[in-house]
Amino acid sequence: MRERSLQRWAFETPGIPDSLFVRDEEVPMTKEEVRAMVISKLRLREGQDVLDVGCGTGSVTVEMALVTGYAVGIDENEKAIELTKTNADNFKVNIKLIQGHAPDVMRDLDKFDRIFIGGGSDMLESILEESMMHLKEGGRIVLDAIQLETATRAISIMSTKMDVEVTQITISKGMRTKTGTAMLARNPVFIISGELK
Known part of the structure; x- marks a missing residue:
């Protein structure tokens, strides 16, 4: 069994x-409840080759690596790469980080079993096209989006080569007040999952 980071997360479930x-x-992070759903939709297992495009703080990269044993993360932001490395070190997971602009830096990579694409990008079409070319047989792509336009573009592109499933989740988090707990709603998030046809 892999050595787990008992200091930081001693459980088998996602959603650190x-x-x-x-x-x-300044660096985006996929929040824990959304991340738990993303990890579920990726359908991970140990030994898979996984890629996180737009890794941000590395929260998804870390959770992917905890399951699979190794993950690759890409981000063009130097601060994001540094944060992901720090978080990977803290959780004692094995990752490779590539600083560069997707999809350009993806072209020299091998194929992956699973690819996660975080958030929106003005290069969404080319990132998705490159991702679909970098999937192994039976591979899956999962993308999260808060904008309806991003979700509809992703669905349209992915549907050309993939069986697509769309899930929308809305999370509310409790906040203590003087008299009780108030629920504060976060932005609804679309999770688009695709598997090669």
Whole structure:
């Protein structure tokens, strides 16, 4: 069995609390409840080759590597690469990081069993096309989006070569007040999953 980071996360379930990650307000992070759904939709197992495109703070990269044993993360932002490395070190997971602009840096990579694409990008079409070319047989892509336009573009592109499933989740988090707990809603998130036909 792989050595797990007992200091940071001693469980087999996804959804590591956000508070356990080193963060920076300038670098995006997939929040824990959304991340748990993303990890579920990726359908991971040990030994798979996995890629996180737009790794941000590395929260998804870390959770992928905890399951598979190894993950590759890409981000063009140097600060994001540094944060992902710090978080991977803290959780004692094996990752490779590539700083560069997707899809350009993807072209020299091998094929993957699973690819996660985080958030929106003005290069969404070319990132998705490159991702679909870098999937092994039976591979899956999972993308999350908060904008309807991003979700509809992703569905349209992925549907040309993949069986697509769309899930929308809305999370509310409790906040203590003087008299009780108020539920604060976060933005709805679309999770688009595709598997090669």
